[in-house]
Amino acid sequence: MKHILFFILFLLLSVGCKSKKDLNTSIIHSPKKELSVKEIQTWYQKDEVLDGIPGISLDKWYASNKKKPKNKNIIVAIVDTQIDKNHEDLKGQFWTNNKEIPNNGIDDDQNGYIDDTNGWSFTGTKSGSYVVWNRYEFVRIVQEWDNLFRDKTESQIDSKDLWKFKEYQRALKTFEEKNKYYRRWFKSLNYKVKLYPIAKDTLKYFFPKENYTYKQLDSLYKKYKTSDKEFWQRRDDDDKDLGALIGSMIANLDMQQYTLEKIQDQQTQLDSIVHKNLNVNYNERLSIGDNPNILEKGYGNNKISNTIEGVRTIQDHNTMVSGIIAANRNNNIGIKGITDIKIMPLNISPSGDEHDKDIAMAVRYAVDNGAKIINMSFGKEFSMHKDWVSEAFKYAEEHNVLLVHSAGNDSENLDKVFHYPNDQNYEGIRGICNNFISVGSTTKNLGEKLVSDYSNYGKENVDLFAPGEDIYTTGAGNIYKTDSGTSFSAPMVSGTAAIIWSYYPNLTAAQVKQIIMDSGTAYNFEVILPGTKDKKVPFSELSKSGKVLNVYNAMQLAKKIR
Incomplete structure (x- = not known):
């Protein structure tokens, strides 16, 4: 933009899920025109008021926090592709199943999965590899x-x-x-x-x-x-x-x-x-050896890494998502993840569409093995066994586990089109569970281009927005890379939920969801509607909360209702 714009920020902090409210705070601020290389790589962690960059105020919270977390054992399940388990910035950040003796071929903890020491590949094959291509x-x-x-x-x-x-x-x-x-x-x-x-x-x-x-x-x-x-x-x-x-x-x-x-x-x-x-006769499950129309435990394998010798296609989506949440903050290399937690990789996403069976079984595995948050940065247009996924979501709700889902990258209004998985019934009405958060994507641009042009949106079916464009993170092959998508907005929310629970472990999943939504940054201006060239709408109309994720505000609000 050629001249500096001034905006008024209305920050509304609602206490808990009830009716108590804080005083509104109006702040006059201006966007930063040019960013340094370092700021471009870390922009999403910045503060809109202090830095002139519409990030999630993560640095602001860390600078102000003097307390130590009460719970250092928060586990975030990443339901996604294979992962680079050997990445330098993810070493030591993986969940370990201490009840399982590694590689002895026995299901020591009797959870239905043999040698699942760090997670599970639901697309793992009988030969010890993994499926690369799924049908849509x-x-x-x-x-x-x-x-x-x-x-x-x-x-x-x-x-x-x-x-x-x-x-x-x-x-x-x-x-x-x-x-x-x-x-x-x-x-x-x-x-x-x-x-x-x-x-x-x-x-x-x-x-x-x-x-x-x-x-x-x-x-x-x-x-x-x-x-x-x-x-x-x-x-x-x-x-x-x-x-x-x-x-x-x-x-x-x-x-x-x-x-x-x-x-x-x-x-x-x-x-x-x-x-x-697109081949009706292609059967991706032959190498797995299961029946995709029956819910069951134990199929797949424990090879969660994408470094399997002989597999040509390298999948790094999980590596990118995981780095945003959990890249080591203290090793002075690479990037700093949002928080110091453990990640549980659960592989379900070859190229193509995920099977509902794998989604449902991954959610249940995560819940049964101690995950507090389940990040789901994937989506599809159709769902053959939506009931299986819905029941798994309810199972997670019963066990106080939060589900975080990327809204998708189709520039569509999710109040008018279906995008799976979701927390809606067959009529498209939300409410099958209250532990599900749908997240859209924002950019580092204050003003009309705040919302990513590819991001899905919806006043009812997208809960809030978080940075998802030009995100610098870990990549497979021990590299660092920049990429964009709502896939990277979801882990911003997952990481924030992990911070909240680290300090306030007695909160329910529903409370954490509401804290995150209520405490976001509200921008009182119009933005270009995704999928259009110049049609403008109030930013507040593109999601249920009308806000962008704000870690600092979330922690202030959590402290009041813990």
Whole structure:
């Protein structure tokens, strides 16, 4: 922004889940224009008033806190992908099952899982590896329910199966659209791979040093091209005229796919999407050896790390999420996690959609093995066994465990569309449990661009926002990286809940949820609605609380109602 804006911050602290309230506090502040490299890496931990950066006021709380936690054994379950167990900034941060003797092939604690010393991989295979590709849930629905509903009308469906029928219809439409889209894209990439070496060699005639620019290629293309209609027709027919060759290179530059390696990598990814994610006949559970339609313990394996020898695809989502919460704050390397707790990795997320069975069993495992908070930075459009997940959520509620879920990255209003898992019934009404928090994503920009343009939102079904854009964190392979998504907003809330419980262990999950929502920072201005270019709405209308996570305020409020 070209000039400094002034905003008024209304900070409303509600005492407990009841009706007591503090006095409103109005603060005049201004955003910081330019951030240093260090501030860019740690912006989400900053304070909007002290630093001019709309973070979660974590540094402010640590600077003011003089007390030691009452409970140093808080466990946060990370239900996610495989994790880099050997990362330098996560060493010593893993939960250990002391009742289990490592690698003796015996279920020593009789919890149904053999040698689960640090967590469990519900996508682990019988050979000791892990599943890399899952089908999308809408593909599984088409495969499972096709015989029930194919070519039938709503009047032919029993009332008890009506919701299934409607989901099948929605899934079938989605499958047909996605299948057509990805197959065309895959065909296009195959053409590019075949054409690339010919085009590269041909262009050497015009540019011996291969130092051509987009503008130069465009000029050359206009000179030699055929008509657009003929070009695309010939492209499908594997034509290799000069116009097609130049056009293919222009497309590569335009899509930043200049090298053959980049195109081939995308080709490999799309091959798996077409032949695995979208393949009705692909069965990802064969290597696991379980029945995905039966709830049971013990399937999978204890290999939670992504460093298994021979597995080509490296998954690092869990590593990034875990680093935000629990990266060592005292080792003077890498980053500082939100708090000093133990993480319990539970693997359920290959590329594709998670199975409801794995979600439900991971939640139950976390509860049964002492997790206080369950972070779920994943989501999907469909849910075949929503009842299994709902029952697991209620089980967590009964055991006073908090569930934190990322709102998703589709720029959608979750009051109008379903996003799973959630705490709603089949009619879309919230209330199956009161221990579930849905979190949207914010940026480091004060003002109209505060909300990430990809973030889902919803006055009823998103509870609050937290930083999720340009987050610097740990990555698989013992690296550090920057990434964005509501996946990184959720662990901000999980880490905050862990701090609250570390100091006030007698609070209930419902109280912790309400403290986090009530104590957030309220911004009294309009923001650009995600998914639009310039439509503005009050920030307060995009979530139930209308606020952004604030650790300092949360701890002040928790102290009053402990």
